[in-house]
Amino acid sequence: MASSEDQSLPERPKGEEIGAPSKNALKKAAKDKEKAEKAAKRQEQERLEKEKAEVSDTSKHLYGKLAGGILDTSKKKTSAITTLRDLNERLENKEVTVRARVHNARVQSAKLAFLDLRQRTENVQAVIAEGGENGISRQMVKWCGGLNKESIVLVTGLVKKPKEPIHSATVSNLEIHVESCFVVSEGPVQLPMQVKDAMHPPPVGDEADTEGQVDSQGVPVVSLNVRLNNRVLSLRTPNDQAIFQINGAICELFREYLLQQQFQELQTPKIAGAATEGGSGVFEINYFNTPAFLTQSPQFYKQMAIAGDMERVFEIGPVFRAENSNTARHLTEFTGLDFEMEIHNTWEEIIDFAESLLIFIFNGLRERCKYWMEVIQREYPEAGNFKIPEGRAPRIRFADGIKMLNEAGIDASPEEDISTVNEKTLGRLVLQKYQTDFYFLTHYPTAARPFYTHLDPSTPSLTHSYDAFMRGQEIVSGAQRIHDPAMLTQRMRSMEPPLDPDSEGFKHYVNAFRMGCAPHGGGGFGLNRITMLWLGLGNIRQATLFPRDPGRKAP
Numbered sequence: 001m002a003s004s005e006d007q008s009l010p011e012r013p014k015g016e017e018i019g020a021p022s023k024n025a026l027k028k029a030a031k032d033k034e035k036a037e038k039a040a041k042r043q044e045q046e047r048l049e050k051e052k053a054e055v056s057d058t059s060k061h062l063y064g065k066l067a068g069g070i071l072d073t074s075k076k077k078t079s080a081i082t083t084l085r086d087l088n089e090r091l092e093n094k095e096v097t098v099r100a101r102v103h104n105a106r107v108q109s110a111k112l113a114f115l116d117l118r119q120r121t122e123n124v125q126a127v128i129a130e131g132g133e134n135g136i137s138r139q140m141v142k143w144c145g146g147l148n149k150e151s152i153v154l155v156t157g158l159v160k161k162p163k164e165p166i167h168s169a170t171v172s173n174l175e176i177h178v179e180s181c182f183v184v185s186e187g188p189v190q191l192p193m194q195v196k197d198a199m200h201p202p203p204v205g206d207e208a209d210t211e212g213q214v215d216s217q218g219v220p221v222v223s224l225n226v227r228l229n230n231r232v233l234s235l236r237t238p239n240d241q242a243i244f245q246i247n248g249a250i251c252e253l254f255r256e257y258l259l260q261q262q263f264q265e266l267q268t269p270k271i272a273g274a275a276t277e278g279g280s281g282v283f284e285i286n287y288f289n290t291p292a293f294l295t296q297s298p299q300f301y302k303q304m305a306i307a308g309d310m311e312r313v314f315e316i317g318p319v320f321r322a323e324n325s326n327t328a329r330h331l332t333e334f335t336g337l338d339f340e341m342e343i344h345n346t347w348e349e350i351i352d353f354a355e356s357l358l359i360f361i362f363n364g365l366r367e368r369c370k371y372w373m374e375v376i377q378r379e380y381p382e383a384g385n386f387k388i389p390e391g392r393a394p395r396i397r398f399a400d401g402i403k404m405l406n407e408a409g410i411d412a413s414p415e416e417d418i419s420t421v422n423e424k425t426l427g428r429l430v431l432q433k434y435q436t437d438f439y440f441l442t443h444y445p446t447a448a449r450p451f452y453t454h455l456d457p458s459t460p461s462l463t464h465s466y467d468a469f470m471r472g473q474e475i476v477s478g479a480q481r482i483h484d485p486a487m488l489t490q491r492m493r494s495m496e497p498p499l500d501p502d503s504e505g506f507k508h509y510v511n512a513f514r515m516g517c518a519p520h521g522g523g524g525f526g527l528n529r530i531t532m533l534w535l536g537l538g539n540i541r542q543a544t545l546f547p548r549d550p551g552r553k554a555p
Contacts, residue, residue, distance in 0.1 A: 113145030274505025427472015478523025
């Protein structure tokens with residue numbers, strides 16, 4: 001007799017055992033098996049077709065990826081690398097090897113493909129055609145036409161003259177008929193921005209609405225922020241290549257002239273134990289659990305070197321300013337070009353020297369950087385179009401500059417520093433009056449200069465100071481410095497708020513003058529601003545490799 005527990009169990013369908021798969025599960029398994037068999041069959045067919053194609057590919061040794069990005073010279077003889085800048089008609093019908101990036105790749109037909117090869121500032125068309133002396137295969141044509149943009153390739157081929165000039169290439173009168181093509185480094189399938197789009201200048205001003213827009217030529221607009229976020233890609237554009245050549249040339253000319261004039265190069269500390277130069281606008285850092293600060297300039301150290309009888313010194317190095325200035329001409333870190341020198345007769349020796357130095361740099365850029373100027377003028381026609389006076393640059397007293405503004409209906413005070421807007425306006429007025437983009441303002445009011453600036457003995461409310469301007473924007477600020485310790489300490493204590501000459505941040509500096517120091521002065525240049533203004537760029541960040549501002553500390 002069945003128990004009550006057995007009677008409560010549900011009746012099983014006949015023929016169904018415990019743990020057996022359902023009919024639906026069996027059907028699904030059969031379908032999955034069929035799919036797997038089809039996929040395996042397809043893969044096998046593709047493998048056989050690939051093997052067949054490889055067997056029939058007569059030029060498989062002429063293309064492909066290089067192991068480690070280096071050609072195995074034991075298997076193939078290599079020739080010297082030719083730069084695209086060196087391609088000329090004398091190389092017509094001669095074989096060359098170039099290493100360049102794939103700016104663009106396209107397949108015209110099964111028998112023909114084109115590569116646009118780019119190397120720094122130049123680009124040239126390369127043609128891959130089936131047949132020829134090397135027996136170029138269709139597989140090679142297809143492979144070359146499908147290369148990813150920004151891949152680095154090693155291409156060997158014959159230099160030929162095209163039937164018509166290739167207007168999309170800087171080397172427009174020649175092309176390369178490819179004999180071999182190897183990938184040195186493969187570019188990604190998708191890029192965060194196209195290098196070709198970033199070849200045009202970024203929009204000036206508010207960039208918030210540029211996303212997805214195109215310019216008058218139908219080219220996508222790439223904002224400055226997008227370029228800076230993808231700096232490695234933007235640096236590949238001809239514009240950026242030229243900008244940083246100019247940047248380097250300015251440093252080279254600066255150093256060259258100063259060494260010619262018997263100046264000694266310094267490398268001063270960038271970490272200080274106390275906030276100096278008034279204590280404002282400095283970055284505080286943790287220095288082994290004690291506070292320290294990034295220096296605003298090498299000013300104190302330059303002067304201490306003069307007190308150490310070095311007579312003439314200079315430095316090229318980073319400058320840090322903790323100023324929340326989100327403008328097109330300010331950075332929190334930039335490269336400073338600083339000099340300091342003894343004075344023998346008059347404080348204006350400093351201005352004379354600063355002017356001769358700048359003229360040397362301007363002339364040097366015109367003489368030595370013609371090629372790079374031509375490159376950047378493709379997109380910036382005003383680059384280098386900078387008016388320099390034939391004689392001495394105008395030296396306008398600060399009060400007279402204010403008077404020029406007032407006469408033009410601009411409200412400006414002779415007791416305060418000139419605003420950025422008024423500086424630019426004054427630049428236009430000076431250009432109209434003196435026909436120059438380069439000039440000096442001198443004798444700034446005491447309130448507008450640091451405590452170490454020497455006062456004008458005849459008018460103590462003014463200083464022995466100067467600023468140099470390019471296109472109405474300051475590029476150099478300098479002055480005679482106070483070398484008398486009594487005058488220096490009095491000046492420090494008269495500041496608002498007062499500065500303590502015996503405090504940790506100032507005592508070593510002040511003591512340098514207590515031990516005797518020659519009259520001296522100097523100036524500080526902003527490299528990035530000089531580059532920006534010389535080239536007519538819209539933003540100082542374009543002239544800075546990896547800019548730092550209040551909103552950017554990467555990359």
